[in-house]
Amino acid sequence: MEITKDVSKFVKPLTPTSSTLRKYTISFFDDIQPNMNVPLILYYSTPYKEQNDVQPNIFNHLEISLSKTLVEFYPLAGRYMGHGSFIDCSDQGALYIQAKAKFQLSEFLDLASQLKLGMLHDFLPCDPSKPGEVDDP
Template identity: 50%
Template sequence: MNTPLILYYSAPPKDHLNICDHLEDTLSKTLSEFYPLAGRYIRKSSLVDCNNQGVQYILGKANVRLSYILGLGRELDPNALNGFLPCEVGEVDEVHDPILSVKVTTFECGGFAIGMCVSHKISDMGAICNFINNWANRSNGKLKHDQNYSPIFNLATNFPQRGLPELDVRMPRSSVGVTSKARRFVFKGKAISALRENVSFDENVPRRPSKVQLVVALLWKAFVRVDQANNGLSKASFLVQLVALRDKVLHELPSNSCGNFLALAASRLKPGEGETITFRDVYEILRGSVSKAVRDCTTALKDGEEGYEKHGFT
């Protein structure tokens, strides 16, 4: 799939260059460093053809002010945000699909939004953020001799190709005909703090609980209780978390290393277990599965091929 991202900016100074032309020019220069993004993915060969075919760059115009979009709050239909993206998140992996697509939408007030879709095949969010920082500094004229955001394509030295068959699991290319709706739930700062107080007083918790994990624990517990209310007994349930490994496994790995460096941490609740389990228990299960995924990956890297086989890494 493509990883979607939308960034919002207020109006630049009146004497600023045409923002759309400026972004296009600096994007082109940024791609000279991040050259795989301008290539095409060859699914049959599992490789990126760095053919400099380019990225998709689209201009759009909204007949409202940016403050209107940002001020909608709970009334904003999440599906409407798709209009700020350059393509569908499922339009990926065919030989003609750009690895990176960009859409710049301008508003009546002079503000603008940059919508991006980047193939997850070659980039995780860490690599995407590195690309954005490079592009942003270049656009602001700040990227000179600073190499912090220049990409390094070195992950293959730590994770050499093993010749395993590719998992051909892909989502539908188009959302046309999809009837499911997106919902948005807003958790205010005080609510997050209250959740954190329920789990952070334990001296055995080494790291400050993340906002994401706290909210995921709350939602999972709520889903289990709904299942119990509807069926009298909660069924077994599973939850999978994406775990960023850049700052957890290889501490010597530069932050500007590009590629995918993540793991999946699976958690499970047994049938009927949700009846008595507390919010703190759910959080501990999620935290424990992440810790195990990090330990297993660390061990696999130390033990080489034997470690990969032992822990099921592909």
Template identity: 40%
Template sequence: MEIEILCTKLIKPCLPTPPHLQRYKLSFFDQISEKEHVPIVLFYANNNNFFNTSTINERIEQSLSKILTHVYPAAGRYDKDECSILCLDQGVSYTKAKVNCKLYNFLEKSRKDLSLAALFCPHVNKYIDKTNLMVSPIVTAQVTEFECGGLAVSLSFSHPAMDGFSDFKFLFELARVCKMETPIENIKFLSFNLGNIFPTRDISRLFKSTFDRVIEKDIIVKRFIVREAAMSRLRKKCIDEARGALDFQPSRIEIITAILWRAFIESTFQ
């Protein structure tokens, strides 16, 4: 399986960021987080030619440009102090690629080796310099087309600028805008004010730099499977322990997330 890079370019917000928003201060919690990129890969089958692959890239690019108008820090670059982002519409890195296999065949292979999914992450391109945060894009994207017309859409987010919740919110809004062709004025997004609530601090005496400029870390992919029977038992146990406090049926994601967080909290205080 070989991935061929067709082109790489910068996607910029379709409207310029206003002057009063051109410096985004990171919060204290962002400041001490690992300065690593967190990739997400989504796979889309083109069943019965549901979408036209000749125009889908153009639509994704346009939707990304619209979203960046609202998520202006994502199109910026870290300032030299690494405690703020200069939101001067420098853009996100966008790569188009193709792979010499069908999506179905890839999914069959990935059942035995889930790490194959990492091949579709936008690891290296001409805009990324891992030794210099001030010139590297905060968000990188790659759209890879399979021989069958299916797509692998991958985005990678710099962790201090965007946490897990904002990553998924970004993806959700991008998909909605791409599908519905939502106009810019109707896009809803988060407010970027955490730096006002938890201001940056001088951490030079507390921590060493969290960015490792020498050691390059490999992406580790793991898969956790929870059977339906076990999920049903967990859901029943959650409802029973809540003793009427829950006024909704928790989803699978909510249950698993709650269990993981409880385990994390308990291990922290042991």
């Protein structure tokens, strides 16, 4: 299995977050939880034949959709501030990583009985057990 990263960037909300919503206070229960990364992986199939501009259009559509979604879910584009137990919703953006795999998703799912944890780590952008810096998304 070969996975290559093509793009890694921060996608910002389509419209700026209102100044009245810039400080999102988290609950006590959220505050006492250990700091850890929780990556989300979405899989999309592309046509077998790479038609002109099909893949760039799909990726562009995903970025625009994420940007629109971050308007409604604005804390996801902010950064956790541990010293004040709040999320600074300053529209820094959500991390977007675009990667390509040289195999079909169905092939990977057929390996379910043989999967090892190390194989799954190839799909993750970071180690979930190691918290990042304060300004990490």
